[in-house]
Amino acid sequence: KQEVTQIPAALSVPEGENLVLNCSFTDSAIYNLQWFRQDPGKGLTSLLLIQSSQREQTSGRLNASLDKSSGRSTLYIAASQPGDSATYLCAVGKTSYDKVIFGPGTSLSVIP
Amino acid sequence: ETGVTQTPRHLVMGMTNKKSLKCEQHLGHNAMYWYKQSAKKPLELMFVYNFKEQTENNSVPSRFSPECPNSSHLFLHLHTLQPEDSALYLCASSQGGTANYGYTFGSGTRLTVV
Numbered sequence: 711k712q713e714v715t716q717i718p719a720a721l722s723v724p725e726g727e728n729l730v731l732n733c734s735f736t737d738s739a740i741y742n743l744q745w746f747r748q749d750p751g752k753g754l755t756s757l758l759l760i761q762s763s764q765r766e767q768t769s770g771r772l773n774a775s776l777d778k779s780s781g782r783s784t785l786y787i788a789a790s791q792p793g794d795s796a797t798y799l800c801a802v803g804k805t806s807y808d809k810v811i812f813g814p815g816t817s818l819s820v821i822p
Numbered sequence: 823e824t825g826v827t828q829t830p831r832h833l834v835m836g837m838t839n840k841k842s843l844k845c846e847q848h849l850g851h852n853a854m855y856w857y858k859q860s861a862k863k864p865l866e867l868m869f870v871y872n873f874k875e876q877t878e879n880n881s882v883p884s885r886f887s888p889e890c891p892n893s894s895h896l897f898l899h900l901h902t903l904q905p906e907d908s909a910l911y912l913c914a915s916s917q918g919g920t921a922n923y924g925y926t927f928g929s930g931t932r933l934t935v936v
Contacts, residue, residue: 744924753828753912754927799865801925809855809878810925812865 712737714802714813722819723790731785731816733800738778741803744810745774745785748797757785757798790820825849828913828928836936837903843931845896845913851926854896856888857912859930865912871896903935 713736723729733743742761746754758767758774760783766775773786783800797817801810826847835841845854856868870878871890885907887899896913913928 742924746927751910751930751932753826753929754914754925756924756926759924809867809870814864 712740712802712804712811714800714811716798716800716813716816718816719814720817720819722821724821725790725792727790727820728786728788729790729818731787731798731818733783733785733813735781735783735802735811737804738781739804740778743774743776743783743803744801745772745783746799746801748799748815750796754799787818790818792820792822794818795820826913826915826926826928828911828931830931831929832932832934834934834936835900835903837905839903840899840901842900843898843911843913843933845898845928847894847913847915847926847928849915849926851915851917852893853916854890854893855914855916855925856896856898857914859910859912861909869898900933903933905935908933908935 715734717732740762744759745757747757748754757772758769760767760774760776771788776783797815799812799815801812803810829844853872855870858866858868867880868882869888874890885902889897910930910932912930914925916925
């Protein structure tokens with residue numbers, strides 16, 4: 711059974727810092743991995759989707775990497791801003807015919 | 823607006839009430855999902871519909887009844903709920919009934935059962 715964990719559960723950084731969020735999964739035979747952002751009480755916004763054949767994806771200040779063999783993905787946020795404060799979730803799709811499994815999320819707070 | 827619209831945004835209902843949550847997507851996706859998000863818990867998948875057919879019921883109590891009349895609309899009918907059912911209910915859609923192309927989520931309905 712695929713299990714997805716995210717460390718740390720919460721993170722607080724001063725504005726301007728670069729930071730890394732971690733996502734780990736127990737079964738390396740995944741189809742893709744998706745990073746989401748969730749603002750308090752709101753839905754999820756898709757940030758990046760990495761297919762299993764890819765090593766990384768970039769969008770603006772965000773860079774997500776994928777290492778299937780070690781069961782890990784990282785989300786790198788450059789030059790953090792207070793507006794980046796949110797909960798970040800990763801979700802793993804095991805096969806193309808399978809539903810995704812979500813991690814518990816990392817709550818990020820960027821202090822002005 | 824993400825392309826997936828959920829109504830209402832907030833709902834307060836008594837334990838004996840009957841209400842429905844609505845989800846609508848105009849992305850041309852053919853799979854839709856209901857998720858439950860409770861405080862300090864991971865997202866829980868409730869139901870999956872693929873081409874209007876229910877393909878998954880994740881051991882959800884019968885007081886939650888989904889309906890998918892077409893690939894663009896999804897409902898969650900609620901009756902005789904319990905206070906522990908209070909949560910954020912999220913709808914999502916995807917191109918296929920799979921993880922293939924990633925998910926698009928709505929903004930959710932915040933449900934409070936009193």
